[in-house]
Amino acid sequence: MTGSGAGGSGDNKDTEPLEPPSPRAPSDSPIPGADSPTREFGFPAGTAPATAAGDIDGVRFDDSLGGGLLAGVRAPTVPDVPSPISARYLFPTEKYRGEWRRHWVHLMPWYIIGTLSTFIMGLASGMLTKWESENRDTALTVTVVAWLLILGFVGWKLLDWYMDRFILTNKRIMLIQGVITRSVAMMPLGRVTDMKYAQTPMGRMLNYGEFIIESAGQDQALRNIPHLPNPNELYLQMCEEMYEPEAVDEREAEPEEDLIPEAAERKDADA
Numbered sequence: 001m002t003g004s005g006a007g008g009s010g011d012n013k014d015t016e017p018l019e020p021p022s023p024r025a026p027s028d029s030p031i032p033g034a035d036s037p038t039r040e041f042g043f044p045a046g047t048a049p050a051t052a053a054g055d056i057d058g059v060r061f062d063d064s065l066g067g068g069l070l071a072g073v074r075a076p077t078v079p080d081v082p083s084p085i086s087a088r089y090l091f092p093t094e095k096y097r098g099e100w101r102r103h104w105v106h107l108m109p110w111y112i113i114g115t116l117s118t119f120i121m122g123l124a125s126g127m128l129t130k131w132e133s134e135n136r137d138t139a140l141t142v143t144v145v146a147w148l149l150i151l152g153f154v155g156w157k158l159l160d161w162y163m164d165r166f167i168l169t170n171k172r173i174m175l176i177q178g179v180i181t182r183s184v185a186m187m188p189l190g191r192v193t194d195m196k197y198a199q200t201p202m203g204r205m206l207n208y209g210e211f212i213i214e215s216a217g218q219d220q221a222l223r224n225i226p227h228l229p230n231p232n233e234l235y236l237q238m239c240e241e242m243y244e245p246e247a248v249d250e251r252e253a254e255p256e257e258d259l260i261p262e263a264a265e266r267k268d269a270d271a
Contacts, residue, residue, distance in 0.1 A: 086165045086176060089184055095170040097241060097248075100234065103208035106227040107161055114154040121147035166228060168238060170245055173213075175222055185221035187213065189242050197231040211235075 081087075082096045090096060121143055128140045160179050167174040173192075175185045194214035203209050209231030213222055228234060240248055 082167070083165070085163060086167050086174075089167070089174060089176065090169065094172070095249075097168040097170060097237065099165045099167045100229060102161060102164060102166075102227040103206065103229045105202075105206055105208055107158065110154045110157045114151060117147055117150040166225065168234075168241065170241060170248070173222065173238070175225060187215055187220070187222045189238075191215045192242060195235070195238065197228075197235050199231060203231075207231075 082090060082099060086099050124143050125140060128136055128143065131139070156179070160177075163176075163179050165174075165176045167176065170189075172186050172188045174187075177183045177185075192213060193216055195211065197209040197211045199209040208227050208229050210224060210226040211228055211231070211234075212224055213220070
């Protein structure tokens, strides 16, 4: 009597041993008969282009939830050299960190005045042309001259806005104002005891704020500076300049250090 295994039949059958599965083909060698993904892009099978490390060097990937539309408007880059307007007020031993003009919302009242004056001038001119009187031409001339004076004053405010500068160096902050009569207010960073910025709901939407700076002295040349753009980035930059000036110097010196080995390699290659 022949015994049977569990779940098996009672008949003895000759079975061949199972062969081990064939090893999986490596990823770099294509399987015959299989369509390689690279063929869809016109590359031969097994010859996918290798990505060099230099091709993606410096590329940053942002997979955070704050990216995309929620990231907001980025701050404009700060020039490495001061403009001619602010360069005349810097001495050679201080390091320039940046300069900013006030936000365009600073000109909003003058935009409104210029727009309303244009609308009123057009309406008054249309009414005067229909006015049958000997003084019609005089009244029309006075209206046009008044409108031109208002536009000239608005243009003067635009020029004044363009010439104003808020400057940050490694030693002080400055506020330059005026076109003909220049006013330069300065405060050393070492005397700043407290600093904050405030943003209204409109300021948060348009990305501007008012800086309030306290110093050790009683008479302060700079205390309230309204309508500064990108207040959060400017606040962090000023705090870093006051508390970590060495870190700022090291970060600005990094590009110069990186260029030195490249220049040496080029000289060796030419030799």
